[in-house]
Amino acid sequence: MKPAWDQLGDEYAASSSVVIADVDCTASGEELCESFEIRGYPTIKYFLDGDSKGQDYQGGRDFDSLKTFVEENLEVKCDVRNPTECSEKEKSYIEKMKAKSKDDRVKQIIRLEGMVGESMKADLKTWLRQRLHILRSLDG
Numbered sequence: 001m002k003p004a005w006d007q008l009g010d011e012y013a014a015s016s017s018v019v020i021a022d023v024d025c026t027a028s029g030e031e032l033c034e035s036f037e038i039r040g041y042p043t044i045k046y047f048l049d050g051d052s053k054g055q056d057y058q059g060g061r062d063f064d065s066l067k068t069f070v071e072e073n074l075e076v077k078c079d080v081r082n083p084t085e086c087s088e089k090e091k092s093y094i095e096k097m098k099a100k101s102k103d104d105r106v107k108q109i110i111r112l113e114g115m116v117g118e119s120m121k122a123d124l125k126t127w128l129r130q131r132l133h134i135l136r137s138l139d140g
Contacts, residue, residue: 001042001061003063004061004062004063004066005020005022005042005066007063008020008063008066008067008070009021009022011067012070012075015075017074017075017076017077017133018070018074018075018076025038025041036053036054042061043056044056044057045057046069046073046074048073048074048116048129049116049129049132049133049136051116051117057069073126076129076130076133078090078130078133078134079137080094080134080137080138081137089127090130090134093130093131093134094134094138097134097135097138098138102139105135105138105139106139108131108135109132109135109136112128112131112132112135113132115128116128116132
């Protein structure tokens with residue numbers, strides 16, 4: 001799996017929304033691994049906006065499977081400063097939230113962060129992450 005992981009890291013090295021990293025749980029990373037309850041190796045964890053505990057990745061371990069997962073679940077393509085890659089839905093949300101006060105946007109972030117761990121359909125979870133990214137980008 002190491003070659004596929006390294007290739008994925010190279011693929012996203014310049015990404016502003018995805019970080020590919022590894023930790024040696026038998027050496028200097030032992031304390032970090034214990035804090036995330038890593039028991040087997042290799043274990044892949046991924047973190048979404050607002051998620052400090054991480055989730056276990058259960059997909060394929062080859063490069064194509066890993067890359068597909070990142071593209072579909074982790075990579076953020078919409079940039080509020082240059083929305084050319086944003087969907088019409090995202091562009092509309094950006095304009096709507098720009099018109100709100102910072103306090104209103106903070107309230108929205110808090111509300112959406114509270115929904116992060118809830119069970120919902122994949123497309124709704126994606127839209128939730130997109131909205132959080134937009135809101136944080138507007139004030140970041």
